Amino acid sequence: MIRYALVCAKGHSFESWFPNSAAYDKQAKRGLVACPSCGDTRVEKAIMAPKLSGTRKRGAARAPVAPVEAPAQHGSTAPVAMMSPQENDLRQKLKELREHLTKNSDYVGQKFPEEARKMHYGETDPRSIYGEASLKDAKELHEEGIEFHPLPTLPDERN
Numbered sequence: 001m002i003r004y005a006l007v008c009a010k011g012h013s014f015e016s017w018f019p020n021s022a023a024y025d026k027q028a029k030r031g032l033v034a035c036p037s038c039g040d041t042r043v044e045k046a047i048m049a050p051k052l053s054g055t056r057k058r059g060a061a062r063a064p065v066a067p068v069e070a071p072a073q074h075g076s077t078a079p080v081a082m083m084s085p086q087e088n089d090l091r092q093k094l095k096e097l098r099e100h101l102t103k104n105s106d107y108v109g110q111k112f113p114e115e116a117r118k119m120h121y122g123e124t125d126p127r128s129i130y131g132e133a134s135l136k137d138a139k140e141l142h143e144e145g146i147e148f149h150p151l152p153t154l155p156d157e158r159n
């Protein structure tokens, strides 16, 4: 004997015993299996398994999502990069450029905007200088058409 959980076309669920699964198929096909609630013979096997283990399964299915849902951890870490040899090369070049710039130009510190203007307006001979400029200074210099570039900063030197 085999017990089936069945459901009729109207959604009533009930249980019924059959000699075997083939007997169920035959009886159901012939309309011999009727719903005890409404007599509907359009019945089919209720799918019990997912219902019974549903809660646990849903929980398990949600679990892999958790690491994705934890961006806080991600955000709090500093950006790091595994650099390929080419990128390491580039980084080295950036460092060299920076060293070249600082070695071959005069450090003028806070006087950078002033010195840059003097050069721009021909008051002093053009030369390479580097120094500090506030955002406001930088903006003003830019508006006056004075070309300058921020010194390349290496990723690990940033604060």
Ligand SMILES: [Zn+2]
Pocket (backbone or CB within 6 Å): 008, 009, 010, 011, 012, 035, 036, 037, 038, 039, 040
């Ligand atoms: Zn029914």
